[in-house]
Every structure is written in structure tokens, then in C-alpha cells.
Amino acid sequence: MSQPNSSHTPTLVTRDGAVLPDGWQLLNDADEASGDGPYVLGFERALRELDGLNDRCGVRIQPADDVRLLEPFLDKIALVEVAFPGFRDGRGYSTARILREDLGFTGIVRAVGDVLRDQLHHMLRCGFDEFVVKDADPAEAVAAAAKRFSVAYQGAADDRLPAWQRRLNAEAAVS
């Protein structure tokens, strides 16, 4: 028996399957900035400090945080880390879709925390582009999630057309 995937070291991987070093440094409320950054700020701290910052930074958003509060500062944000403290907590999926589809955020949306391969398909559809995933083979996990379903029934934050739209298109192509 192999060990559970969740016991593997979390690894940063992109939606294209590239495994990257994580150069971002998390600054919680009381932490002093040290080194060159770039920094990821906790949500409350980000709301307090983003206005005065010159460099673009990252924000870590917890499930209960209202992502829409970031709206005035989006041009200051390069990365949003959406935290999944437990894989059963699905609030982060709404957070990501709101960021992408409602707020039009174009920076990086990253899933962190209890991220396992079975969530990746849904995360890809909700607009995440990076994952700090626990898996024996993170790149393969993302590739498998991307091609797991050949069809989608509903529109989301990715470019897949809902099945009804594809049916309409197929009909139009025939007539």
C-alpha cells in the first residue's frame, strides 16, 4: 500500500501542469515584512494596507471573507490565494468565480490548503490557475483533471460551453 496522497508535500503546480517554486511569502497580521517579497497579505491586513502600497502584492482569502471587498484594490493585486482549510468547505469555489466573472480579476487565482486531486476539475472550471496540491504526482493530477470530462453541462469561469450551447451550435451547423 502506498501512503495517502494527502501526506505528500504540498507542491505548487499551474493549470498547464508546470511545477513551480513558490516565491511568495505569507505575511500574517503581526508579521514584519523582511526580505524582498513578494508578499501575500492576510485579508484584513490587505484591506488596511493595499491602498498605500506601491508594489502589487498577493492576498490570502479565507472561506468566510467577502471577496467583493477587494474590488477597489484589484489593480494592486497580482495574486489571490483562496484557502481551503478542509476539502469539504466549498466556499472557495464561489470566491474564485466571483473574482473572475463578476470582478473581472485577471491576476493569478491560486488554491491553497487541503487541495486534493479530486477537487482540481471543479477548481479549473471555477477559474483557478494555480494549485498548491498534495499528491504523489501533482502535474499528472492537474492534467488528468483537465481532461476528465469531455463535456460540461453548465457555463462557469472557464471557456467550456454548456451542453445546451453546444447542442444549439451543432444544430446551426447542420441547417
Add this chain to the structure above:
Amino acid sequence: MYVYDDFDHAFVADRNREFADQVQRRLNGEITEDQFKPLRLMNGLYLQLHAYMLRVAVPYGVLSSRQMRRFAHIARTYDRDFGHFTTRQNIQFNWIKLADTPKILEELAEVEMHALQTSGNCIRNTTTDQFAGAAKDEVADPRPFAEIIRQWSSNHPEFTFLPRKFKIAITGAFKDRAAIRVHDIGLHLKPTGFDVHVGGGMGRTPYLAPLIKTGLQPENLLSYLEACLRVYNRYGRRDNIYKARIKILVSALGAEEYSRQVEEEWARLDTTKVDAPLAVVDHFKSFFPDPAFKGGFDAEALDRAKTADAAFARWVRNNTHAHKRDDHVSVTISLKPVGLPPGDASSAQMDVMADAAEAYGYGELRVSHEQNIILPHVAKGDLYALYRDLDGSNLSTANVGKITDMIACPGLDYCSLANARSIPLAQDISQRFEDAQLTDTIGDLQIKISGCINACGHHHVGHIGILGVDKQGIEFYQILLGGRADENAALGVITGKGLPAEAVPAAIERVVRLYLDLRTSETERFIDTVTRLGRETFAEALHEPA
């Protein structure tokens, strides 16, 4: 009925492959049981008291004779030769081996069926009126919208890890036979659009769903549902499993505030990406045409048969429902024979029902949330032949809507959550009221039994509700009076102390006898008398010594 196209087949095949892979990874130890559990639940696979249970989706309760035959085959091959039809209009197989599940799912996929989202904290099977497309009092057919909702909610990327399970019911008739106000979302299709009720439910804190929107246009249905779900997904409680249903959120916010938040979210959604336009709605409507109805009904022949065979006449009186065509009826096949578990059918009975649907019902069947099987369209001229075919297989019980047509959850005989047994109690009560004449004299009376507070047996909305509780290791039953899930929905109220199982049938009989004494006429139903005189009048009878 809806027929899969390439998209649907591909989706189910992909999803089955994903599940087979998940099972394999569980067996390899790559995922823990804790991680596997929500994955297998999303595929309808429960671990019960004694074995795995597989719950197969019957989308909005509609199935073909071919699909019913496949259920018979699965019951015969992989289970103990029977299946259990549920209050969610689905079917459960109670004695399944984990190793057999991929093969069963394959066999289901061949007949356009699956077990997806029959469990787990996701959007479940949408339920509807069992007489949809047939009932005389129908305003609009809900089935195309139920199918649209089914597709939209299948593997929804945002709503697969909700705070808790989510159930949508839809009706398009004047009378509500889908119990929409005790669902998370209840949709009532009217000529002006949908009335939307949100936040109903049973369980340990029952609520009737308040109306939060009227006149929702069919082509905006999905985006509005998406807004409803998003507000719930973001703000529904996750700290306490018993407070995680949407009813708690709606109750805490108030219907007005919840509705305001939904409207705000809805206004911000890119609805063009979500909503199926009218052309697509028409595409789905095209799957639900009327069958090629038989004409030439001989009313005199039917009358002669009824005169000659009193049991047949009684069955016609109790088990048929008014059809939109005068020469047809909808027939309910009762799965509540006296003394047997409600909702169970053997593989042989399933085959008989499939045969009957082919011979007399244009190949179509329905599962009702009352756990019976319906042939929605039967020519009146075929009734006697149908009756005789059913009668040979213990499928002609003439008790639909009557006191012995009970809903009961699986209870402590199967379920790991239950505190008390439900099925044996239902059997005892049905034996008490076995007498056909007494049953008919009593008339419409719904008894609903749950073996625990989770209320799978709908006890809150039974005219008489029965709730099993555990008191220091002994099973007790609390009796509720005055509940109903129809268009005048109301929650039953607990009356007095719990009773031991052996005292329940007699207590119910005392209440029923009192009703017979007090009713103003034979047309005043039990629930009407309780409403008129108040529950207190009957509470005493429940608890007075025999």
C-alpha cells in the same frame, strides 16, 4: 421521456471512469476513508448497518419499462432479489457488494441511468408531480424544467461541496403533489412564470419554505437558481451539520433579506452564460410529447366489469387519478400491501410492472414520493386487463391515499442513523386497518413514519406523523397530528408523551374512531376535521388508556 444524446452518454461514461479510479485509489490507500466518503456518496454509495447501499437516480421519478426491467435484473443479480423505492422518487438496493458497483454502474449507463448525486452535499435529484404530463389539473408540464435543472446541476463545479444536501421540487399543477414547500427550493410553474419558495425542509427543525419570488420567467430559471445557491454556498452555516441546510440560513436572515441578497447576486451574474434560452427550453419540451393515445373507449364494458368484480371496482375508485383526457386515467400501483415493507418490490414484480407499462401504459412508469409506482397514461378500456395482470403478483392493493398507504423510512432495520424501527411499525398499523371497508370508510388519511429526527419518512407532514426516538435504549414513538405537504402545507405538532411500539396501532385507531364520530360528513377528510376542531381534540384520544 428524455433521451440521452452523445453529450449525456459521454458525461456518464466519464463520471463512471472517474469513480472507478476513485475506488481503485481507495483500495490502493492513496486516499483515506475520510477523503473517499464524500466521493462515494456523490455516487450514491452508502455504508449502512449491514452492507453497502446503492441509491440509483430516477430523474424526477420518470422511467421507461426498459429501465424498470434493468432494475429487476440488478435486484436479481446483485441484491437479494428486491429493491426499495424511495421518497426521493429513486430506488435503493440495500445489499450491494462494493466490488460489484462499477459493473452495476455500467449496466445502468446502458439504459441511460446512474447513481450520481443521489447523496452527498450537492444538488440532488429534482422531484416532481408523479402525474406530470397527465393530470387533469395540470397548468404546465414540469418535466422539461426538471430535466433542464438535472443537467445544469450535474457535476456543477461551484456547488459540489455545499454546506449540506440540496433538494429541489417542482410542480406545474393546481394541486401540489410534489410537496414543494418542504424542499430547499420549491418551484411552482404557473402561466405567469415560476413562484419560487426557498428554505423549506423537515429534519430536526422543520420549516415551510417562504415565497421569495413570483413570475420568474422560464428562460431565467437557471441563473436565478444559481444566485440562490451561491448565496447559500457562501453564507450557509458549516459549523454545525444540524444547522447547515438552507432553511436555517433563510430563517436567520428572514425571507426578505435572503431574497434581497439573491436579487443582488442575480443582477451581477452573467446570465447569458448560465441561462438556457427559450429555443433550448423548446428543445427539452420536445422530449415530452403525449403518447399516441388509444381511442374507442367502451364505457359500458368498464361498468359491466366493475359490477361483476367488486374488488376491481374498489381498485378503480382508489387507485386511479383524473387524466387530462376523459378516456384515460393515471393508475397508481400500490407498493403498500398489508404487512409488507412500504416501497419494496421484488424483481418479479418489477418485471410485471414493466410488462404492464408496455401492454397498457405506452411504456412509461413513474415513482411517486409516496413510494408507489404510477402508470401515467392508461386507456380506461384497458383497466380491467391491467388489474388482472397486477392482481396475480400482489400488486393490486387498492389503498392509494388511504391509511395503509404509509410512507416509512428504512429505519433501524437498515439505517445507521435510525433510533427506532419504522417498517415493522408500518406493518403492524397496516394489519390493524386491514379491513377494506374500514379503510374506505376512513377515506384519505396519510400516515408518515420516520425512525429518527432526520425525518426521511416525512413525519412532519403526515396527517398523522410518527417519529421514532430512543429513550435509554428503548424505542418510543411520538405522534404528530395535522401535518400536510399539499398546497395548504402545514407542519404537524407533537402531541403528548411518546408511546411504546405496541401501543401505537391502538392509539391511532382511537384517533381514527374519534374522527369518524366527529366528522360532519363522509366528504370531510381526517385532515379537514383536525383542522376544524384543532389537534387538542384528538390528542386526548391518543393517550387515553385502551
